[in-house]
Amino acid sequence: MNDRLDGPDNNYAWLTEDALTIAPRLIGWELVSHSPVGETGGRIIEVEAYHGAEDPASHAFRGQTARNAPMFAAGSTIYLYRSYGIHTCLNIVTGPAGEAQAVLIRALEPTIGLDLMAQRRGLANPRLLTSGPGRLGQALGLILAMNGTRLGSNGLELRPPSTPVNTAAIIATPRIGIRVAVDRPWRFCLKDLGR
DNA sequence: GGAATGATGTACT
DNA sequence: GTACATCATTCCG
Numbered sequence: 144m145n146d147r148l149d150g151p152d153n154n155y156a157w158l159t160e161d162a163l164t165i166a167p168r169l170i171g172w173e174l175v176s177h178s179p180v181g182e183t184g185g186r187i188i189e190v191e192a193y194h195g196a197e198d199p200a201s202h203a204f205r206g207q208t209a210r211n212a213p214m215f216a217a218g219s220t221i222y223l224y225r226s227y228g229i230h231t232c233l234n235i236v237t238g239p240a241g242e243a244q245a246v247l248i249r250a251l252e253p254t255i256g257l258d259l260m261a262q263r264r265g266l267a268n269p270r271l272l273t274s275g276p277g278r279l280g281q282a283l284g285l286i287l288a289m290n291g292t293r294l295g296s297n298g299l300e301l302r303p304p305s306t307p308v309n310t311a312a313i314i315a316t317p318r319i320g321i322r323v324a325v326d327r328p329w330r331f332c333l334k335d336l337g338r
Numbered sequence: 339g340g341a342a343t344g345a346t347g348t349a350c351t
Numbered sequence: 352g353t354a355c356a357t358c359a360t361t362c363c364g
Contacts, residue, residue, distance in 0.1 A: 191356070193356075200356070201356090202349095202356075205349085205350080208348085208349070209348090210347090210348060210349075211349095224347090224348085224356085225346090225347050225348075226347090226355075226356065226357055226358095227345075227346070227347080227355065227356095227357050227358080228345065228346025228347040228348080228355095228357095229345060229346060229347085229357070229358075230357050230358070232356065232357080234356090247356060249356085266359095271358095275357070275358070276356070276357070277357045277358060278357090278358075318356075319356075320355085320356055320357070321355090321356060322354090322355085
């Protein structure tokens with residue numbers, strides 16, 4: 144694989160900051176997935192922060208295992224896990240190595256390769272292409288073989304917002320689909336999302 | 339419209 | 352065996 148990490152135009156060093164700082168800042172960035180059959184991607188509109196040992200809802204709460212090991216790597220590492228035996232969900236690890244912080248990418252607004260995403264999903268409805276961590280993983284063609292690799296070296300790329308993001312439109316709410324630590328408003332999404 | 343349910347890998351009791 | 356950072360489908364009102 145490509146061992147070269149952050150080049151001048153491909154610098155992900157800022158991802159070693161805290162997950163709670165980075166999560167809202169990722170809203171509006173474009174996530175792009177390159178593959179032999181084409182390019183797919185979209186604008187990030189919903190994320191959740193998970194915070195290692197302090198966070199009962201985090202996969203890393205009970206320490207390191209074979210599955211969650213990539214979470215313990217340094218920021219910009221990718222942590223992919225299989226959810227409910229079926230779905231492949233994408234996290235961007237943040238913070239310094241060992242802290243096991245990550246940001247779960249929950250939804251995109253589809254922008255690139257809509258046809259290919261619809262084909263991978265087996266559904267054409269644009270609303271259902273990338274709205275949800277499982278859907279998004281399938282639409283982008285994410286596979287567990289990419290687990291533990293780093294942004295920029297694995298076909299995944301993060302592009303800054305093309306137009307400035309209205310930070311006032313980003314709201315924090317409780318995270319979805321968990322039973323513990325539901326009091327922590329660590330889900331960030333765009334206000335005008337409906338949902 | 340909403341509730342219930344099946345699919346099924348990994349981790350934990 | 353049970354719980355899950357889910358989703359599509361099926362049933363019910």
